[in-house]
Amino acid sequence: MLLVAFHIFVRPAIGRVRTLRRVISEKRQALSELLAKSQEYNTVSSELEKIRSEMEHQPEERKILSSIEGIQKECGLMQKVVYMKPSANTVNDVYEETTIEIKLQSITLDQLIQFLLKIESSELTIRIRTLDIKRGVRDLNLLDTIVQLVSLSPIGRI
């Protein structure tokens, strides 16, 4: 009778306790891992959302070009622009990278600094990727400069 009761009630209970001990230990670990990943997910998502938000508020490429033109105008560089070449490169299904290369010839150091200052402090999410400064061929006090700007924006905004 006791043996039957043991086999019916106690033995399965012992088995269940053993299983639960193992499962709970694993679940505690999983919970801790999940919490860490959740935190990381929230952080990354938040950062990503910030970037997205910035991109959402990003002017269209045409507007970027006109904004840069406006900055050039402010710095008195309108006559110094040799070229301004935009090019697009797809990043993924949603976003594309826009690169704008600007060549400025025979500008003063002050003009260059003013221009860079305005670009860096503008509300546009454009960043300076490369900068090449050379002394002018005709006048060594002037500078020939090539600036490469880069911007990320959703596809189809152009």
Place this chain on the structure above:
Amino acid sequence: MKRSIGIDINRDKISIVQLCFNGGKFSLEHSCVREIPKSGSSEEKSTADIKALINSIIAEENFDMSAKVTVTAPVDRVFFQNFRTDLSVKKDVQQLLKFELEDDFPIPFDELVAGICGSRELKGDDKEFLIGALNRLALQNRVKTIKEVGLKCSAVTADVCALYAITSLNHNLIDNTPSLVIHADNSKIIMAISEKDRLICVRHFNHQDLAVDEHYSMQSLAPALTREIEMTLRAIFRSNTGAQLKVFISADNELLQDLSQALPEAINCEVVALNPFTNIDCPEKQQTNTDVVIAAGLALIGTNEIGEALNFLAVDELRSDQRAETKRGLLIFGLLVLAIGVLLIAKLFYELNTLENENQLLNQQVRDVFVQTLPEEKKIVNELAQMNGKLEAVRAEYNIFATGLSERILPLKLLQDLSEKITPDQNVRIYDISIAPQSMRLVGVVASFESVDNLTSLLSQIPEFNEIELQNIDVDPQSGGVRFTLSVTMGSE
């Protein structure tokens, strides 16, 4: 006042005596001897006859039903006189003897009730015990018989103990003289030998045992009995009895006379006729009644006013007590084991319940964290795996932007650093600066090679510059100075 009844149940008769102990004196209140009707039938019938007979005697003779009753053991009791041990405590001997004598008694071990009847000291520390034994079933039947009559059976003892008790009371045996007590009635002869007031040997004879030839006669009884006595004494005392032996005889006149003549001729002894009522007040006619000797001895034992006598009932009850104690111990042990078992099982189920709750709580917590983090996920199968998948996806997307956005330079900061390090007095003319996200190229002209080294040292102080490599250095033919090209690696190391 203390009353005691002795019942001697023989094969052919029952003797009952009631004694009263009052004021230090014993008195005979009732005595009765009745023949048991010879039914010749079954044991049950015989037991019924005995009960009926005792009932009628008790009722007719007005025996005190509340008095303690001492009864003779059934006739199949046996004695063993050579149990020797160096143990001196009676209780220890009592516990030992049953196991030691298991094979010496014709009674199965589980049914054996054995007790100490007497003892004598041997040379050294050894003692020789006289052990009486009987079958438990027979003992229980005897007690049952007495109880069914309505009497209170307090002791069951051997007839020889009763004989010795009555002899001891009436003829002081407490000395070093060995004594021999003989009781003979129509069916049996009891012989007891004592030394230093202790029984040391017991023998029982049927009249037929002592018959010389096939025809038993009273005339041949005395010589045969004398011969047996002689042999027994020789066996016990090794032909050295020491002082003169006292022989107490309780028998009819004819046998008493025969033995009184025969025994002194055979052994050095003094024969005395046993009078059971020398020290007991009783009517004169009872003085020589040998039929109630054993019953009177039993009643005497029942008063507990004389020395301790073998009580089979007490021995059996002691064993029963021990058994009961063992059973109680086992029961307590069992209960303890059961209690421990129950506690363990209760703890097991409590733990199971706690673990189930904890498991449920963890499940809920995992689900909550997941739902809180990814509320858009409707189908949840494996929280951690799904979270991993989502995190990987968002991380991959972020990395794309991070890579794209990290490829940037801060030219104003770099130009400021360069301006701070390259002061006009150093006479350095920079012709070309190319700044990329992780590198910078600097082309210029200085006055001397040493100035290049100085410049390199100064630039290396800029924290963002990890490594400065002089790629090209040569004399500038146009200016006469030294033209150099420096390659700078930037970014975190």
